[in-house]
Amino acid sequence: MESHTSKPLYIKIKDIDNVAIVVNDNGLPKGTVFSDGLKLIEHIPQGHKVALNNIDQGNAIIRYGEIIGYAKVNIKKGSWINESVTEMPNAPELNELPIATKKVQELPPLDGYTFEGYRNADGSVGTRNILGITMSVNCVSGVVEYVAKIIEQDLLPKYPNVDGVVALTHLYGCGVAIDAPAAIVPIRSIHNLAKNPNFGGEIMVVSLGCEKLQPERLLKGTQDTIPIKLLEDDLVTLQDEHGFKAMVDHILNVAEKHLQRLNQRKRETVPASELVIGMQCGGSDAFSGVTSNPSVGFASDLLVRCGATVMFSEVTEVRDGIHLLTPRAANEEVGKALIREMQWYDDYLAAGKVDRSANTTPGNKKGGLNNIVEKAMGSIAKSGTSSIVEVLSPGQRPTKKGLIFAATPASDFVCGAQQVASGITLQVFTTGRGTPYGLAMVPVIKMSSRNIVAEQWFDLIDISAGDIALGKATIEDIGWRLFHLILDVASGRKKPWSDHWRLYNPLAIFNPAPIT
Incomplete structure (x- = not known):
């Protein structure tokens, strides 16, 4: 794997684009001349945009064939286009979107692909065999985490077929407006989290006793969940105990x-259609939408062709590309559900006196992404080309197989927790800047957008898409490589680096409701 090239290179995505990104490590200096005669009139960092022609003040800056901004000043050909010279466009109007208008070319089914998974009584299939300990309130977190360490050290050696124990910690359950309309999100999420297929249907709950989210309410869930039936012995109420040791x-x-x-469960061969895969990105850069995310999108299409379930998320990172997604809705109901989730989040952000522009991080900008519009265009590439068959509100479980939009915040940790609540059994996480992100509940495959990141973090990144930028591989090549890696990791044949080092981020359940 080579990350370097001495030849000046840029990547232009669509014919109508008037900008391109610089490929070369460390960028290129003023005076650099490309093979087509384009000459840089200033230094441009790697991943940042160069003007391919003169762009007058007020005119559109186009990348991905979409307007990602307007020129604040007259921009000369060969100059650096960064945030300072870019005015962000308005988000697409939600009441003017085309719905289910794009006839998606259905690709032929992919038969014969399998993985080694754990079948559950409810029909789901896990990729891990984990004991999950659910909590009705954050007050018991310290006790549960204390006990989880004892289980790991003293009990797990007796049960070699069990992969681990996870304390499903969260910051909810008391000191909250339990009857607020938005409380449905955390209650539904904690309820469905306990039912993730990787926990094998073995549900136990630890309660304090006086919390607002009483165990009965947690187990009942919300109107759109299936109640959990719990044996009386499976509920531990700490206020009923006599001392810490008890x-x-x-x-x-x-x-x-x-x-x-x-421990009695064993892996068995199951069709790839039983996979439930979450797609997420974090620490994105300008290469993410060119190399890693399109590769994930290609793998997503392969999984859908196998009959699997694939979720993509992060509302603020699809909001500016929603006009590209609603036409792919399988029907009008799905299209309207996409719009509903966008509107809900618009209102949520407006209540906090911000908008989707607050999403873009300093790292995103250092990596060449000027604003959330450009970031969104790269983010939605993870969805591939398949029809969107269902839309989930935060924490909901899918009822269909295929490509699904699971509405979540874009925060890595919140998105991860919400996708686990929605039932993913493995996650693919792309990054342009690098992150040690991991989840204890599901294996996480990390893909870098650039080879230099994979080389620097050789023992954290599982797969690189960087060869695409150098012309040494195609999106299809990396997509197929990722697809086979997913099957291997789901089967337990390969272990991602986050599992090797046990780098697991805390759960961060989304709570948009008031805290009292």
């Missing part, structure tokens, strides 16, 4: 019963 012993006794059942 709390610990009670949780350990309940946990061991679940471990005994989990």
Whole structure:
């Protein structure tokens, strides 16, 4: 894998684009001449945009064939186009979007692909065999995490078929407006989190006793969830215990019963249609929308052709590309649901006196992304080309297979938690700047957009899409490589680096409701 090239290179995506990004490591100096005669009139960093022709003040700056901004000043050919010279356009109007108007070319099914998974009684299939300990309130987090360490050290060696134990910590359950309309999001999410297929249907709950989110309410869930039936022995209420040691012993006794059942489970060959894969990006750069995210999109299409379920998310990172997504809706109902989730989030941000522009980070900008519009165009590439068959509100579980938009915030940790609540059993995470992100509940495959990141973080990045930028590989090449890696990781044949080092971020359940 080579990350370097001495020949000056830029990448232009669409014929109508009037900007391109510089490929070369460390950028290119003033005076550099490309093979087509374009000459840089100033230094341009790697991944940043060069004007391919003169752009007058007020005229459109076009990348991906879409307007990503307007020139604040007259921009000369060969100059650097960055945030300072770019005015962000307005977001697409939600009441003027085409819905289900694009006839998506259905690709032939892919038969014969399988993985080794854990079948569950409810019909779902896990990629891991984990004991998850659910909590009705954040007050018990310290106790549960304490016990989880004991389980890992003392009990797990007795149950070699169990992959681990996870304390499903969160910051909800009390001190909250439990009956606020938006409380449906955290309640539904915590409820569905316990039912993730990687936990094998073995549900136990630890409660304090006086919390607002009483166990009965958590187990009942919301109008759009299936109630959880819990044996009386599977609920531990700390306020009923006589001392800390009694709390610990009670949780350990309940946990061991679940471990005994989990240990009887074995991997078996199942079709790839049983996969539920989450797609996410974080620490994105200008290459993300050119190399890694399109490769993920190609793999997404392969998975859909296998009959699998694929989720993409991050509302603020699709909002400016929503006009490209609603035409791909399978029907009018799905298109309207996409618009509903965009509007809900617009209102949520407006209540905080911000808009989607607050999404873009200093790292995104250093990596060449001027604004959220440009970032969104690269982000939606993860969705591939398939029809969108369903839209989920935060924390909902899918009812269909295929490509699904699962509405979540764009925060890596919140998006990850919400996708786990929605039932993913493996996640693909792309990054342009690099991040040690990982989840304890599901394996996470990390893909870099540039080879130099994969070389620098050789023991954190699982796969690189950087060869695409150098012309040494195609999107299809990397997409197929990712597809086979997904099957291997889902089967337990390969372990991603985040699992190797046990780099697991805390759960961050989305709570848009008031805290009292």
